Amino acid sequence: MPWLGIRAECTAEEEFERYLKEYGYSFTKKFEIEVLVGGTWEKFKVYEVLGFVESAAEILAEAFNCPALESGPHLVLGEVSAKLWDEAVKIALPDGKSYVVPVYTYDGFLDLRMPTSKVRGLKGQIIVGGRVFELPLGEEDFQRIMLLDKRVREKLEKAIAIYGYEKVIDRKLLEKLKEEKAGRSREQTVTYEVDWDAGTVLCIVDGKLTSMNLTRFAVLLAQRELYGELEKFVSMLDPDMRREIKEALEEFFNIFKGSLKSPEELKKILEKI
Incomplete structure (x- = not known):
């Protein structure tokens, strides 16, 4: 639906709305956005209107002596048939100057429209499984999509790959997913066997068989916050190896203590070594 708007600080809403009605426009929705105009962010009151809007911005700018905005089918940039265009x-x-600023990118391959970097206050949309979802996705919508067919979910994965996590998934949800992933990682057990003669550990990590030296294995246990297993492992070491591993764990603690869920537990273990 076409838009008409005026810079937010210029005039009272009632006056602008009365002007639109006098010229035959009816509006169904109003909202505010910020647009990057000539290097400066300008806030506009915008109305979705019924009617022809081409060249209306010039008339509004002159009538209110203020920057005005219009948007409609005449401002589609690119070929719609190519399935990728800007609005x-x-x-x-x-003063008679004008700027054309892309505010939406439409991706017909992914059934998606995404606000550009030159606008603030607009939401994106994606059609998945025949339903329209607002972007960035909240937790409820994300869970609904995850329940759909794998081929449908792949559309979301492609959108993330092209446009980035932050534009497709809500920041709070993204943080929660990262925390849950980290939690699952910490909850995993590590099966291992120590070869004391060789000074190595043969272990199964994330379903893969691998080997590493004693120091690296101790740090791995600390990374996953498997503190009970770490204490048990350290208790089996001779004094010289304990000192070496303590140095490595202290270095790990100083660097990563801010990202650990329970850094105080690791600190207690270090005090005991």
Whole structure:
């Protein structure tokens, strides 16, 4: 639906709405956005209107002596048949200058529209499984998509790969998913066997068989916060090896204590070594 708007600080909403009605426009929705105009962010009151809007921004800019905005089918940039195009707004200034600023990118391959970096206050959308979801996705919508067919979920994965996690998934949800992933990682057990003569550990980590030296294995246990297993492992070491491993664990603690869930537990173990 076409848009008409005026810079937010210029006039009262009632006056602008009365002007639109006098010229035959009816509106169904109003909202505010910020648009990057000539290197400066400008806030606009925007109205979704019924009617022809081409060249209306110039008339509004002159009438209110203020930057005005329009958007409609005449501001589609690119070929719709190519399934990838931009939709822009036109900003008209009182001095006669104007700017065309892309505010949405439409991706017909992914059934997605994404706000550009030149606008603030707009939400993206993606159609998945015949349903429209607002971007970035909240937890409820994300869970709904995860329950859909794998081929449908792949569309979301491609959107993330192209446009980035932050634009597709809500920041709070992204942080929660990272925490859950880290929690699952810490909850995993590590099966191992020590070859004392060789000074190595043969272990199964994330389902893969691998070997590493004693110091690296101790740090691995600390990374996963398997503190009970770490204490048990350290108790089997001779004094010289304990000192070497303590140095490695102290270095790990000083660097990563801010990201550990229970750093105080590791600190207690270090005090005992």
